[in-house]
Amino acid sequence: MWFIFTLMFEQIDKFVDQCLLLTAEERELFHSLLRFRKVRKRSYLLQEGEICDFEAYIVKGCVRTYYLSDDGTETILSFAIEDWWVSDLYSFTEQKPSDMFIETIEDSELLIIDRKGKAELYEKLPQFETLFRLLVQRSLFALQRRFHSLVSQTAEQRYLAFVDKYPQIVQRVPQNQIARYLGVSPEFLSKVRSAIIKRR
Amino acid sequence: MWFIFTLMFEQIDKFVDQCLLLTAEERELFHSLLRFRKVRKRSYLLQEGEICDFEAYIVKGCVRTYYLSDDGTETILSFAIEDWWVSDLYSFTEQKPSDMFIETIEDSELLIIDRKGKAELYEKLPQFETLFRLLVQRSLFALQRRFHSLVSQTAEQRYLAFVDKYPQIVQRVPQNQIARYLGVSPEFLSKVRSAIIKRR
DNA sequence: CGCGACGTTGATTTGCCTCAACGATTGTGG
DNA sequence: CCACAATCGTTGAGGCAAATCAACGTCGCG
Numbered sequence: 001m002w003f004i005f006t007l008m009f010e011q012i013d014k015f016v017d018q019c020l021l022l023t024a025e026e027r028e029l030f031h032s033l034l035r036f037r038k039v040r041k042r043s044y045l046l047q048e049g050e051i052c053d054f055e056a057y058i059v060k061g062c063v064r065t066y067y068l069s070d071d072g073t074e075t076i077l078s079f080a081i082e083d084w085w086v087s088d089l090y091s092f093t094e095q096k097p098s099d100m101f102i103e104t105i106e107d108s109e110l111l112i113i114d115r116k117g118k119a120e121l122y123e124k125l126p127q128f129e130t131l132f133r134l135l136v137q138r139s140l141f142a143l144q145r146r147f148h149s150l151v152s153q154t155a156e157q158r159y160l161a162f163v164d165k166y167p168q169i170v171q172r173v174p175q176n177q178i179a180r181y182l183g184v185s186p187e188f189l190s191k192v193r194s195a196i197i198k199r200r
Numbered sequence: 201m202w203f204i205f206t207l208m209f210e211q212i213d214k215f216v217d218q219c220l221l222l223t224a225e226e227r228e229l230f231h232s233l234l235r236f237r238k239v240r241k242r243s244y245l246l247q248e249g250e251i252c253d254f255e256a257y258i259v260k261g262c263v264r265t266y267y268l269s270d271d272g273t274e275t276i277l278s279f280a281i282e283d284w285w286v287s288d289l290y291s292f293t294e295q296k297p298s299d300m301f302i303e304t305i306e307d308s309e310l311l312i313i314d315r316k317g318k319a320e321l322y323e324k325l326p327q328f329e330t331l332f333r334l335l336v337q338r339s340l341f342a343l344q345r346r347f348h349s350l351v352s353q354t355a356e357q358r359y360l361a362f363v364d365k366y367p368q369i370v371q372r373v374p375q376n377q378i379a380r381y382l383g384v385s386p387e388f389l390s391k392v393r394s395a396i397i398k399r400r
Numbered sequence: 401c402g403c404g405a406c407g408t409t410g411a412t413t414t415g416c417c418t419c420a421a422c423g424a425t426t427g428t429g430g
Numbered sequence: 431c432c433a434c435a436a437t438c439g440t441t442g443a444g445g446c447a448a449a450t451c452a453a454c455g456t457c458g459c460g
Contacts, residue, residue, distance in 0.1 A: 069352050077344060090341045093334075126326060133333040134293075140340045141290045144277060147347055151383040152269050154415075174438065183351040188416055190440055355448075374406065388448055390408055 008036055012057050012111055015083055019131045026125055033117035037110045045086070045110075046102040052091035054112045058084050061108020062172050066180070067100050076181040079105075079169050085135060105173060155184045156192045208236055212257050212311055215283055219331045226325055233317035237310045245286070245310075246302040252291035254312045258284050261308020262372050266380070267300050276381040279305075279369050285335060305373055355384045356392045 009031055016022065022030065039045065039061075046052050048068060056063075063086050067075040077100065080086040091098035092115065113121065121128050149158050159182055163170050170178065175193075176186035184192075209231055216222065222230065239245065239261075246252050248268060256263075263286050267275040277300065280286040291298035292315065313321065321328050349358055359382055363370050370378065375393075376386035384392075 067348050067352070073352065075348050075351050077347070089337060090344070093337060126329075129326075129329050129333060133329060133336065136333065136336050136340055137289060137293060140336055140343065143340065143343050143347060144290070147277070147343060147350070148267050148275050150347070150350060151275050152267070152273065176438070184415095185417055186439080187418080187441085191416095194440075376406070385449060386407075387409085387450080391448090394408075 011059055020127045033113055033121055034111045037112055039104050039108050041104055041107050044103050046098055048099055049097050051095055052088040052098050053114050055085055055087040056110040056112050058082055059109040062105040064105055065100055065102045074180050150183050158182045159192055211259055220327045233313055233321055234311045237312055239304050239308050241304055241307050244303050246298055248299055249297050251295055252288040252298050253314050255285055255287040256310040256312050258282055259309040262305040264305055265300055265302045274380050276377055350383050358382045359392055
């Protein structure tokens, strides 16, 4: 039995090791706060109005977070694949109802930590505060750049940059969702693509 | 002499107290890591290409951070006034050349902490890691909402929301910069405003 | 005073959206 | 296993929000 757990945690341990140095007991404590969960494609980890009580490390799969406007159009805030974390941090930390959705794009395997678990983690292993601070910072940097590109670049420039930066995601996510991520309509992204292809 | 320092730190102490409980000695250590600095209107705290070596708490004044595109148009990432912090956190933490500018809009008074000071702060007073983690998180939440509004709302909706949320800033910042912050051209914001006024 | 920064207004253009119709592919229940 | 629905991408016509360019008025300031 134990070897299953070993395998299960292998990835996340490698992730943590990039930043922290843990003893065997510390590692075990960390593991004890995680819960493994499998979810099918197209299921919701969180829906608007709910209070988010998890941060999820993606062992396998693909997930998106998005806002839904009154008129039904989606604004995709992020895609997340293996070795990323996903949550609505605002709802999670402030304990307020979320205004976004988190939905799997593929069958996925997650390691979940809840509010209580995270509080215990910070308390008993304060090194993790550094790790999560750096994670949040990185999200902020990425969003700053994305904000900049949204106002200063054309849809085509943004698309090309996206393909260049996240080729794996282009393979795995439907094109209309990539369009919403880039801030354009699916129809227009289609036209952009055909223009690119025609040109060469 | 001491009373000047007392006054100088009064604001930032109140800020810290919202989140932390410090002893007199801890407070003193914190103060010792800060440097007071006055800067005139329209001066740069940071320019593109430089490595950012500060986080600045604004005692008094008004500051903006922005990107500059090749064609000369500015993308304003943030305004900051009294009781806010300003820095290029990416450049600061990664020690990489910055791709943005930080410029005062008014004569300003700052309390500055540099890389070395911040490392010492985290080491000796780890409570501050929590404080800064929460600050970064709040920036992320704000930017997420702003990103959403940028793709899902019209210029007029964004402007009205901005006036509603930051009336003080509207008073203090030139209109063309508010336009750039909202992601529109100064000319168009002018037209939006006159349409609003005409309507009532 | 004259100059630069700032806001306004109008004419024209454009990037992108909306709506609608149409194939292709996938998936699912009978 | 097939039939039908749902999902997904493409294409075209028409429209609109916002950009661009240019001209002009105003104010504060060296």
